[in-house]
Amino acid sequence: MTSAALPGVSLTFERAATGDEPLRTDVAVFLGRTRRGPVGEAVRVESWNDVVGAFGPPDGTSATPYALRGFFENDGRTAWVLRVSGPAEPASAQWTDDYSVVAASPGAWANGARVSVRYRASSVAGPPAVTVRVLVPGEPAEIFAGLAPGEVADRLTASRLVRLVPSGPEGPASPIPPDAPLSMAWDLTLTGGTDSPPGRAEYTSAVTAQAELPEPALVALPDLGADLTGDDHLDLVLTLLGVVAPLLDRLVLLDVPPNLSTVDQVLGWAGALADFGDAALLSAAAVYHPPLRAPSLEGPGLRTVPASGHVAGLVARLDAERGAAHTPANATLLDAVDLEVEYPEPQLLRLFDANVDLVRCVRGRGLVVWGGRTLSGDPHRRYVAHRRLLHLLVRAIRRAAAPLVFEVNSPELRLALVRATTSVLLEAFRTGALAGSRPEDAFRVVCDESNNPPEQDPGQVVCEIDVAPGVPMEFIRLRLVLGQDRGLEVIEQ
Structure with missing residues (x-):
């Protein structure tokens, strides 16, 4: 993409990969x-x-962009985004008999987009050149100037908005016909883009x-409650937890569906999960x-936003300040000015007893996260801080133990596995994440x-780990199974 600039020295800084x-x-x-x-393709954003x-830019039809804005405004540093969409078609316009201009991704967002193409043949001013200008409502204009005719399709892959697509597999290398006049101009309008809810x-x-x-160590689905209701919503949440829980390395941040407005309805939904x-x-959420x-x-004004994105940013912020083993609560949310509803204290107590983590408006502090529990009623799996400590340990132990998977089962291998896991646990102990005055405690x-x-299968090695989190004194027990046929498996007991 090119743009006009005044004479002088121009510096461009690019973020390191x-x-x-x-x-x-x-x-x-x-x-x-x-x-x-892109639909269904994970994109990393910082x-x-x-x-x-x-x-x-947000168009007001979904909550996910607001959740992402809240994540970064609360000092989140890195996120992955998976766009979820129902069947959709990209907008397009026929340019020549052999090429069409097609929106870079499906949806109605590109309907009405204007693409102007200008061609200039070889002359004293230079070789043949094509200039493409793309105007999409609500988006910054894109200008691709001075393109060689045979390079237009490749160069447009850098566009965020459009692609040049041949009509068939045997299309000509250049969209400009060889007998083209000295100059040609095309003005196209994209149409036919469609959306449907996921x-x-x-x-x-x-x-x-x-x-x-x-x-990722945090999972948020800001639009889920609006897109799926009733049994579909409940079944999807249970499917999600069934996928996430065995990983032992991430926490799902759930939002109450927006159609549940009363405390009794919220409690009924939480109870259905419980x-x-x-x-x-349930400990995974x-x-x-x-x-x-x-x-x-x-535009001006306020809108209602699910809390999960802002909370994810707060968790990321406190993670950097205090570490994953500390409860991500009693801290102020940024980029939010009010609650959609304020409950009286008796109703807050009912929600808290159902393991719903509250966001409260505290005088002099703003909006504060006031809870750090998972949905699980098991005392050993109840606290978010303990789950996140477990996630940190599992991630570290996997990295330390994975290189040993194809080693020969021997006392030397078992000693190497003990050393690798002990080094991880010692680091957690030194940072205050574990209880006791000595590592052995x-x-x-x-x-x-x-x-x-x-008599055990010689293709498998078992390593058992007991960990005491800082407060309260509850134990986490992990079992590592190192098998040559299935890699490293971490099991919580």
Whole structure:
């Protein structure tokens, strides 16, 4: 993309490329609707500007952009975004017999977009050149100037808005005919783009896709409550927890569906999840309520926003300040000015007893997260801080132990596994994440003949780890199974 500039020295700074960092516990993944962008393809963003560039400015039809804005305004640093959409078609316009201009992603967002193409043949001014200008309502203009005719399609892959697509596999290399006159001009208008809301199948695909990302430690679905209702909503949440819980490395931040306005309705929804009865699944999720009132991004005024995105940013902020083992609560949310509803104290107590983490308006402090519990009723799985400590340990232990997977089962291998896991646990102890005045009071690692008897399958090594979180004194027990046929498996007991 080129643009006009005054004579002089121009400096351009580009962010250094960054790869996945699986040990981080402050990275979030958002599954939801956006104005545009690739569907079902995870995109890594590191700022609000990255979000707008990849997915377009908010158009008021979905909550996910507001959740992402809240994440970054609360000092979140890195997020992944999975756009969820029902069946959709991109807008397009026929340019020549052999080429069409097509919107870069499906949806109605590009309907009415104008694309102007100007061609100039070879002359004393220079070789043949094509200039493409793209104007989409609500988006900055894109100008591609001085393109060689045969390079137009390749150069337009850098556009955020459009692509040049040949009509058939044997199309000519250049969209400009060889007998073209000295100059030609085309003015195109894109049409035919369609949208449809995502259903359970689309969300299920997104849930599966996020599980393949090693980096995220927080999962948010800001539009889920609006897109799926009733049994579809409940079943999708249970499917999500069934995918996330065995990973032992991420926490789902749930929002109460927006159509549930009374405390009794909220309690009924939370109770329906709790009645599922699987404490391990429920420990993978925390519910934050009520929704927030945040400044509108389309104009003056406020709009209601699910709390999960802002809370994810707060978790990321406190993670950097205090570490994953501390409760992400009693801290102020930024980029929100009010609550959608304020409950009297008796109703707040009912919600708290149902393990709903509250956002409260505290005089002199603003909006404060006032709760740090998962949905699980199991005392060993109840606290968000303990779950996030577990997620941190699992991520670190996986990295330390994974290189040992194909080693020969021997005392030397078991000793190497103990050393690798002990180094991780010692670091957690030194940072104050574990209880006790000595390391032996804080954790125990057993990987010897007591849990690896001679009659055991020689292709598998078992390592048992007991960990005591700082407060309260509750134990986390992990079992590592190192098998040559299935890699490293971490099991919570």
